[in-house]
Amino acid sequence: MFTASDLNLGLYSPVGDITVMALCIIMGVFIKQSYIGSEKKKFRIIMCILTFILISAMENVGIQMLLKASVIKPVPIYIMRLVHHVLMMSVIYLYIQYLRDPLWVTPGTKKQYQIISVITLLVAAVFDIAATVFKVGFYVGKNGEYHSSFDVFELVYMLLIITVVYILIKYKARLLARVFWGIMCSIIIANVLLCIQMMHRQVSYTTLSFFLPVVGIIFMFHSNPFNVDTGAVSSGFFANEIKGNIENGRETLIMCCHMNDFSRSLSLSPELKSEFYKFFRMNVKKGILYSFPSEHYVLTIVKNKRTNYDKAVEKMLNDFLESHSKFKIDYKIVIMETCKDILSVDDYYHLIEYCEMKMQYNTIYRISEQDIKEYYDKNYILSQLEDIANKKDLSDPRVLVYCQPVYNIKTKIYDTAEALMRLKLEKTGMVFPDQFIPLAEQFNLIHYLSMIILNKTCYAIRGFIEEGYRIKRVSVNFSAIDIRYDTFCNEVKTIIDRNGINYDKIAVEITESRSEADFNLMKQRVMQLQDLGIKFYLDDFGTGYSNFERIMEIPFDIIKFDRSMLMESHRSDSSQYMVKTFANMFYDLRYAVLFEGVENDSDEDRCIMMKAQYLQGYKYSKPIPIEELKTFLDVAVNQ
Numbered sequence: 001m002f003t004a005s006d007l008n009l010g011l012y013s014p015v016g017d018i019t020v021m022a023l024c025i026i027m028g029v030f031i032k033q034s035y036i037g038s039e040k041k042k043f044r045i046i047m048c049i050l051t052f053i054l055i056s057a058m059e060n061v062g063i064q065m066l067l068k069a070s071v072i073k074p075v076p077i078y079i080m081r082l083v084h085h086v087l088m089m090s091v092i093y094l095y096i097q098y099l100r101d102p103l104w105v106t107p108g109t110k111k112q113y114q115i116i117s118v119i120t121l122l123v124a125a126v127f128d129i130a131a132t133v134f135k136v137g138f139y140v141g142k143n144g145e146y147h148s149s150f151d152v153f154e155l156v157y158m159l160l161i162i163t164v165v166y167i168l169i170k171y172k173a174r175l176l177a178r179v180f181w182g183i184m185c186s187i188i189i190a191n192v193l194l195c196i197q198m199m200h201r202q203v204s205y206t207t208l209s210f211f212l213p214v215v216g217i218i219f220m221f222h223s224n225p226f227n228v229d230t231g232a233v234s235s236g237f238f239a240n241e242i243k244g245n246i247e248n249g250r251e252t253l254i255m256c257c258h259m260n261d262f263s264r265s266l267s268l269s270p271e272l273k274s275e276f277y278k279f280f281r282m283n284v285k286k287g288i289l290y291s292f293p294s295e296h297y298v299l300t301i302v303k304n305k306r307t308n309y310d311k312a313v314e315k316m317l318n319d320f321l322e323s324h325s326k327f328k329i330d331y332k333i334v335i336m337e338t339c340k341d342i343l344s345v346d347d348y349y350h351l352i353e354y355c356e357m358k359m360q361y362n363t364i365y366r367i368s369e370q371d372i373k374e375y376y377d378k379n380y381i382l383s384q385l386e387d388i389a390n391k392k393d394l395s396d397p398r399v400l401v402y403c404q405p406v407y408n409i410k411t412k413i414y415d416t417a418e419a420l421m422r423l424k425l426e427k428t429g430m431v432f433p434d435q436f437i438p439l440a441e442q443f444n445l446i447h448y449l450s451m452i453i454l455n456k457t458c459y460a461i462r463g464f465i466e467e468g469y470r471i472k473r474v475s476v477n478f479s480a481i482d483i484r485y486d487t488f489c490n491e492v493k494t495i496i497d498r499n500g501i502n503y504d505k506i507a508v509e510i511t512e513s514r515s516e517a518d519f520n521l522m523k524q525r526v527m528q529l530q531d532l533g534i535k536f537y538l539d540d541f542g543t544g545y546s547n548f549e550r551i552m553e554i555p556f557d558i559i560k561f562d563r564s565m566l567m568e569s570h571r572s573d574s575s576q577y578m579v580k581t582f583a584n585m586f587y588d589l590r591y592a593v594l595f596e597g598v599e600n601d602s603d604e605d606r607c608i609m610m611k612a613q614y615l616q617g618y619k620y621s622k623p624i625p626i627e628e629l630k631t632f633l634d635v636a637v638n639q
Contacts, residue, residue: 012064016205017057023211024054027218043222045098049214052087052094057207059084064203074140078132086125091210092160093117095217096167102179102221103171113167117160124156161191173274176231177281179220186216229266229273231280232291235349241288241300243345245338251303252338253287253313256352257320260330260361262295275323283316292349303337317364332359336367343376351375377428381436384425385445392448394455394495400424401456401626403474406594407615409608414632415472418509418616419457420623421449441481450482451491458499458506460626465501469633474626475507475537480518483510489528496534507535509560512551523554530555537594541565541582552589558614559586563597569606576606583610 028050031043059080066077096117100110165187172180190212197205245252266273280289287301303309313335324331334352342348351367354375359365388396400422405414423431440446454476464471482488496503508529510522526536535557543562551559561583569579583593595607598617607615621632 012202013204014061014064016208017060020057020207020211021054024050024057027214028054031218045094046214046217049091049094049098052091053207053211053214056084056087056091056210059087060203060207072140077140078129082125082128085128086121088206088210089121089124089156089160092157092164093121095164095213096160098217099164099167102175103167105167105171113163117163120156120159157194161187173277176277178231182220183213183216186213227291229263230276230289230291230297232289232297235290235292235298237288238290238292238298238300238349239345242338242348245300245302246345253301253303253309254336254338254348254352255299255301255313255316256296256334256349256356257299258294258296258332258356260295262297262329265327265329269327272327275326279319279323283319298349298352330361332356332361333364334359334367335364339372341369341372347375354378378435378439380427381423381425381431382439382443384423385436385440385443385449388452389445389448394452396452398423398425399449399452399456401453401460402623403457403626403629404616404623405621405629405632407620408472409613409615413470413634414620415470415634416507416614417474417626417629417632419453419474419476419626421453421477441479444481446479447482447485450476450478451495453477454492454506455495455499457626458496458501460629461505462499462501464630464633465505467630468635469630470635471505471629471633473505473507473535475509475535477509477539480511480515480522483518483521483525489525492529492534493532503529503533504535507537507557509537509539511539526554526556556591558592558594560594560596561612563595563617566595566597566603566607569610580610583612587611587613 028047031047063077063080063084066072066080093114096113099105100113105113165184168175168180168184168187175183190209193205193212194209197203197209242252242254244250266276287299290298290300292298301309301312317333320333334355336348336352338348342351351372355365355367355371384398388398402420402422403417404420406416406418407413408415421433421437423436425431437446440449457474457476461471461474478488485491492506492508493503496506508526512519512522530536536555537558537560538551538554538556539560540562541559543564561579565579565582569576586593592613593611594614594616595603595610595612596616598604598607598615598619600619603617604615604619
């Protein structure tokens with residue numbers, strides 16, 4: 001019927017169409033295998049485009065085969081040619097459909113483009129059929145030769161492609177610059193190829209010119225290392241850039257912005273997206289934006305000597321605040337520079353996180369040398385806490401017991417105290433509870449510290465008793481995390497037994513929990529340990545969460561009023577009456593009342609007036625090593 005050489009002569013070669021067919025099949029397989037679940041929905045239009053191009057390429061090859069046949073049948077040629085061109089125009093229509101989401105085309109505008117595209121396609125098809133019938137366009141003569149004096153589809157192609165370019169330019173502000181130019185380059189190259197082909201009356205690379213924009217769409221919208229909504233590169237590249245800049249001696253400015261629910265807001269608001277792109281184009285010119293988990297965006301800019309970066313940062317922040325005033329999304333901004341004091345590349349982002357935790361929303365913070373020191377101190381403290389927990393040494397020398405004596409108003413002596421925790425570490429020296437307790441609780445390391453303090457307190461009490469000092473009891477603080485351990489009661493009992501002291505020499509201080517589960521556990525633990533003679537203190541009454549019904553349900557022995565309640569009683573007569581009423585109520589219910597934070601005679605007189613039985617505070621003593629408590633204790637009568 002025909003030979004291979006026939007297909008390679010004249011105005012057509014099958015190489016272009018066969019190559020496109022192979023590429024369409026391969027790309028379709030890659031998309032199907034690479035994107036699963038909900039991701040596949042994004043590719044329905046692309047898969048449809050690939051299918052149309054594949055069929056069109058096959059139609060084009062089929063048309064040329066029929067034209068080279070020994071017996072030419074015009075009707076199949078007309079049908080296949082019409083299908084080929086309709087599919088090609090449909091591909092351009094689908095490009096317009098695909099762009100409606102990333103370009104935020106409104107439903108009304110989208111409908112207009114749909115109607116115009118469909119009408120154009122139908123008019124072109126009807127016009128082409130009429131041109132064939134009246135032999136003014138493409139037709140096959142009686143002698144088997146085909147004629148193509150005028151091809152309406154070439155004009156329609158150009159009109160539809162101009163429409164695509166017009167849409168991209170019109171909504172350019174809704175695309176990142178790099179995405180816009182990536183898509184435009186693929187379209188420009190495709191159209192240059194199509195124009196060259198038209199100039200030479202070729203038809204070999206039509207489908208290839210329509211295939212190239214598909215590659216642009218997939219690479220720019222789906223295979224980029226950056227997010228097409230924000231222009232942010234994946235966080236995995238951050239460490240590599242910082243490491244390379246440090247190794248090459250390039251100072252780098254680092255700015256981190258955390259915005260609550262920013263991605264969702266960006267996807268729902270065209271106005272916010274447009275404002276973000278405006279800010280991005282104005283300020284992020286030579287920098288790289290990275291996207292981290294939890295809505296964190298980190299911008300890095302390599303510094304050069306010719307730029308005043310203080311002024312550049314000020315402008316950027318002013319532009320940001322101007323945009324923020326329109327949308328009111330809560331933010332935290334942290335600014336720093338690379339420096340030799342930071343030991344690890346990964347520490348740059350972790351340091352930002354550390355500083356951010358200390359910030360209020362809608363504030364801007366510049367990291368200082370002191371922040372870097374505190375960050376490394378925190379990491380060192382955490383490593384020591386982990387080591388203490390792993391070693392499980394109840395006498396670990398790094399954990400110290402301090403205490404604060406408690407004054408007994410009735411007996412006018414110091415016969416009780418509160419045990420307090422300190423750490424003494426090689427690199428940092430003395431570490432106070434506000435520095436390590438939150439860390440220990442956050443990383444679930446507090447329980448063994450509590451047991452060490454209990455053990456050392458019991459050991460000190462036994463020493464006081466052996467030396468003949470009168471000690472009624474010492475209270476030890478435990479957290480809700482300690483109470484959750486099934487072994488809690490057995491551990492407490494075992495440690496007291498091991499030190500050979502009576503159970504009533506120890507009191508357990510706990511803070512009431514809001515959690516129903518923790519409350520039920522607390523109730524069980526209190527009753528189990530009280531049976532042994534251990535006393536229980538409700539700590540920090542008057543702060544956070546206080547539920548009288550629950551307090552009544554758990555048989556505490558002593559209610560500790562926080563210093564804030566004492567301060568409140570100084571504010572006004574009504575405040576004093578309120579605090580006094582609480583204290584009297586507990587007194588009448590046979591609870592002992594202890595006021596913390598007593599600092600002067602006025603505080604003491606007020607607490608006594610409010611029927612306190614125990615007083616604790618700097619008026620009597622600051623926290624001291626537990627060994628020094630003996631200076632406050634009376635000697636037992638029988639000594």
